[in-house]
Amino acid sequence: MKKLAFSIFVFILFSLLAISKPLKMNERLNTIKKVKLIEFMELEESKSSKLLAIFDQYDKKEIELHEELKKLSKLIADSYEDYSNEDYKKVNNSLINLHKQIGDLKVDKSNEIRKLLTEKEFTKLSLFEYKFVKELRKRLIKRKLDKRNKE
16 A cells, blocks of 8 residues: 555656746655655655655755855855955854754754654664765766766
8 A cells, every 4th residue: 555655655756847838956856755755764654754755844944045155155155355454344244154054954844843753763874874975976976987988
């Protein structure tokens, strides 16, 4: 039953992706991560949907904070030489504040997920995130090497 439900979920998800407008890279990556996560975790349907809702809620906030960080970094790159000492202090305080907000958001997300899952499931989630990042890095490096070899 789980496999059928998962197969239907994946089919619907990819159908929607096929007819929707092109997704940004981080949206595609998040979609792939969610599909792999559900497959890896083998949770009951109700827990899976609650887990995905938590991921969606916090991912949106994290993306917004990263966008702010990106804008601030671009501003720094464009105006770095023109800053006074006071400007450097303001920018540095803003950077530190954004990094703190991102860190706090990750802790809040983990705490909320931990309330939903058993300790074993939460540990399995941590293992998934480690493996997912490792695999992603491996594929990106391979892709980069393949491009170099073609040139």
